[in-house]
Each structure stands twice: as structure tokens, then as C-alpha cells.
Amino acid sequence: MGRRSDVEKGSGRRGGAVALRRKHKRADQPLTVLVVEPRAGDLERTRVVLGEAGFRVVPVTRFDAAGPLFEAIRPDAVVLAAQAPDFAAVSVARRLRQMGRGAIPLLYLVDPGDTEAHRHCLEKGLCVDMVPRTGSGEELVLRLRAQLRLKKAVRRAMLPDDAGSAALHDPLTGLYTRTFLLELMTLEMRRTERFGGSFSVVAGSLEDFRTLRKESGRGVAERLLVYSAVVFGQTVREADVVARVGEDEFAVLLPGTPAEGVPDVMARVSERFSLARLQVEGKVLRPSLTLGAVSYPDMVGAPAQLLTHALQALRRAREERRGAGVGLTV
Structure with missing residues (x-):
């Protein structure tokens, strides 16, 4: 188990979510991405990649903390590391989709050579997109931006005038x-x-x-x-x-x-x-x-x-x- 993030520690204390209280996002505020990754080193690399791309990143190492944080901050998107043996990301994705009523884009982050994880997410992953974990993280950033544009376009289609x-x-x-x-x-x-x-x-x-x-x-x-x-x-x-x-x-x-x-x-x-x-x-x-x-x-x-x-x-x-x-x- 990796080192717990400051946000994750705060989610377990009374009043710890005060700083994460929901706010109306201004146009100039960065989009928030909740990243759930048990491996501390990979979590930090993903945090840096997304941070450099202009996203506000909330990093979490425990899947059981994803639900409370999701409810507290209402992120614009969620990235979940999917890996054996339990593939907890899939069950968490199901819960977050219900909590967000399908309106929050989700992505699985999968190691490129992990055929078992790729197959599991393809068959059981609720049709959530998969992104291969790469050193540069370029594909993750591109896919995340595409999902957010899709979300914005759907909202426009849902609410014309x-x-x-x-x-x-x-x-x-x-x-x-x-x-x-x-x-x-x-x-x-x-x-x-x-x-x-x-x-x-x-x-x-x-x-x-x-x-x-x-x-x-x-x-x-x-x-x-x-x-x-x-x-x-x-x-x-x-x-x-x-x-x-x-x-x-x-x-x-x-x-x-x-x-x-x-x-x-x-x-x-x-x-x-x-x-x-x-x-x-x-x-x-x-x-x-x-x-x-x-x-x-x-x-x-x-x-x-x-x-x-x-x-x-x-x-x-x-x-x-x-x-x-x-x-x-x-």
C-alpha cells in the first residue's frame, strides 16, 4: 500500500472535507480530476503529468476513499488504475457512475502489457474507456480532454435554450x-x-x-x-x-x-x-x-x-x- 495523500488523510477526520466543499466553478478555474492509484510512485507520476497539463489533481491511494471524496469535491473527471488481482477500479467505477448519474467521465489507466487487466476492463468494465499507462502520459491527457469535450457537448445538446x-x-x-x-x-x-x-x-x-x-x-x-x-x-x-x-x-x-x-x-x-x-x-x-x-x-x-x-x-x-x-x- 502506498503513502496516503494529504487529501485522503483529511477525508477520514471530522471536518476534514471542509476545504473540499463544493463550489461553483469559475470559467478560469482548472478542471478537477480525481486520480485513484494504489501505487504511490505511479500516482505521483500521473499527478505531475495532469498537473503540467493544467488540471487540478486530487490524488488518492485507496479505492475505499474514492466515494467520499467524489461526493465532497464533485470532480470533472475520474481516473482509476485497473490492475490485478481484485480489479477494484471496476466496482468503484460502478459506484461513482451511480453517484454521478453517469455525468462524470471515467477512465481506466492500464499498464500497456497487462493483457489480463485489458481483457477484464473490456468485458466487465461498464464500457469505460481504457488508457494505456505511458511514460509521457500524453495519451491520458488527450483522452481526458476528449472526454471532457464530449461531456460539454452532451450538456449543450441536453439543454438547448x-x-x-x-x-x-x-x-x-x-x-x-x-x-x-x-x-x-x-x-x-x-x-x-x-x-x-x-x-x-x-x-x-x-x-x-x-x-x-x-x-x-x-x-x-x-x-x-x-x-x-x-x-x-x-x-x-x-x-x-x-x-x-x-x-x-x-x-x-x-x-x-x-x-x-x-x-x-x-x-x-x-x-x-x-x-x-x-x-x-x-x-x-x-x-x-x-x-x-x-x-x-x-x-x-x-x-x-x-x-x-x-x-x-x-x-x-x-x-x-x-x-x-x-x-x-x-
């Missing part, structure tokens, strides 16, 4: 809107083009939705849409983004997910919907879902084109399902 809620959320289901999803896809595309990697979009639609609406009424149909939105939210990962993109059509943005990872996601969603039941007005509805997907950069184009291709894929699959006689069961 103080009408953010209407622009951001579908009023019926509470999911994100098509417009906002396309904005996020644009930002994800820029990140991928700069740093490599990929992302995917899975589109889904309810079978026989219009028939149900015609036979049972608009109220029943809308309840099914709301229920389906809940099922989607319970099925995807925390890092994924679910949006309503049509009357009975949904889309899920999967950051960091290549084409080979899409079948597992689609199987998980399909399985969850196959178990779903909604009881309404004495009827039990068993929604049936059709899915289609597209991955970037396997397919290139503007975000709207990618979404269109995903919707076209699901419509082709829907025709195949209808030919097989599969649909919504009441």
Missing part, C-alpha cells in the same frame, strides 16, 4: 428521443475516429403493434410501449443508451461494442422480451420483438444513415418473422 427536458426525453416512455440519440451517435463517431474502436446500434420494434392499437385502443397500446421501455432499460448495460425512434420502434446505442458482440446483446434482449408479460384490462400481453443492427466502422455514413440501416435490418427480419407466423400473443 433551457428546453433540454423536451429535447432529451420522449414524453410517453421517458426514453431518449431520436434527435438526442443521433447527437450521441455523432459524438461516439468522433471518439471512435480519433481513438479507434467501434460502436453498434441495435434497433427493435414490437410485432403487430398497430393491430393491437386498432383492436384494444390507444391506451392499451401506449401501456405496452411504456412497459417495453422498462424491459429495455432492465436489459441493457449502464453505458448503453436506449431511445424511442418511432411509434413502436426503439434503438440502443452500444458504445465500444463491435459487430461480433452484437449477437450476444440481441440474444439477451430477445430472451428478456420472451419472458415479459403485461396484464391489462383482463388480458395478458406477451410482446414479441424484432431486432436489427448495424456496427461502425463496418458500415460508414452519417448517424441518421446508420440508424436507417439498423431499422431496415429489423424490417427485413420482421418480414421473415411474419412469414413464419410469429407475432404478439394475447
Whole structure:
């Protein structure tokens, strides 16, 4: 265990967080980065690199101190060292994401040759970006600045002219809107083009939705849409983004997910919907879902084109399902 930092020592004493009390940040104040690194030598090197890049650094050697400090200072970003054997950074990232409601950028710092850590973060790391630890720290600084620009751009998209809620959320289901999803896809595309990697979009639609609406009424149909939105939210990962993109059509943005990872996601969603039941007005509805997907950069184009291709894929699959006689069961 490395030497405890002054900030870390202060977090354990009554009143120790007074100096870290939340303040409104002025435009000329440096952005604050919470760095959690058990190895004292590596922590100091990271602190120096970020400090020279103009960031205010709060260094911590204990993962259990990350939560209290995060709540006290509300940093602009967090860097977590991910390493064996316990990979505590992943569980801490989950907690910090919940505390910050997904609004604070997180990064894993991984040793370049540590294939075990790289694989663990890729599979279990909640789609948090990884940065290889290098002597110069240049990539960490570049990636951190890119994440902060992304955060700023998303906030602008969420709050255009103080009408953010209407622009951001579908009023019926509470999911994100098509417009906002396309904005996020644009930002994800820029990140991928700069740093490599990929992302995917899975589109889904309810079978026989219009028939149900015609036979049972608009109220029943809308309840099914709301229920389906809940099922989607319970099925995807925390890092994924679910949006309503049509009357009975949904889309899920999967950051960091290549084409080979899409079948597992689609199987998980399909399985969850196959178990779903909604009881309404004495009827039990068993929604049936059709899915289609597209991955970037396997397919290139503007975000709207990618979404269109995903919707076209699901419509082709829907025709195949209808030919097989599969649909919504009441």
C-alpha cells in the first residue's frame, strides 16, 4: 500500500472535507480530476503529468476513499488504475457512475502489457474507456480532454435554450428521443475516429403493434410501449443508451461494442422480451420483438444513415418473422 495523500488523510477526520466543499466553478478555474492509484510512485507520476497539463489533481491511494471524496469535491473527471488481482477500479467505477448519474467521465489507466487487466476492463468494465499507462502520459491527457469535450457537448445538446427536458426525453416512455440519440451517435463517431474502436446500434420494434392499437385502443397500446421501455432499460448495460425512434420502434446505442458482440446483446434482449408479460384490462400481453443492427466502422455514413440501416435490418427480419407466423400473443 502506498503513502496516503494529504487529501485522503483529511477525508477520514471530522471536518476534514471542509476545504473540499463544493463550489461553483469559475470559467478560469482548472478542471478537477480525481486520480485513484494504489501505487504511490505511479500516482505521483500521473499527478505531475495532469498537473503540467493544467488540471487540478486530487490524488488518492485507496479505492475505499474514492466515494467520499467524489461526493465532497464533485470532480470533472475520474481516473482509476485497473490492475490485478481484485480489479477494484471496476466496482468503484460502478459506484461513482451511480453517484454521478453517469455525468462524470471515467477512465481506466492500464499498464500497456497487462493483457489480463485489458481483457477484464473490456468485458466487465461498464464500457469505460481504457488508457494505456505511458511514460509521457500524453495519451491520458488527450483522452481526458476528449472526454471532457464530449461531456460539454452532451450538456449543450441536453439543454438547448433551457428546453433540454423536451429535447432529451420522449414524453410517453421517458426514453431518449431520436434527435438526442443521433447527437450521441455523432459524438461516439468522433471518439471512435480519433481513438479507434467501434460502436453498434441495435434497433427493435414490437410485432403487430398497430393491430393491437386498432383492436384494444390507444391506451392499451401506449401501456405496452411504456412497459417495453422498462424491459429495455432492465436489459441493457449502464453505458448503453436506449431511445424511442418511432411509434413502436426503439434503438440502443452500444458504445465500444463491435459487430461480433452484437449477437450476444440481441440474444439477451430477445430472451428478456420472451419472458415479459403485461396484464391489462383482463388480458395478458406477451410482446414479441424484432431486432436489427448495424456496427461502425463496418458500415460508414452519417448517424441518421446508420440508424436507417439498423431499422431496415429489423424490417427485413420482421418480414421473415411474419412469414413464419410469429407475432404478439394475447
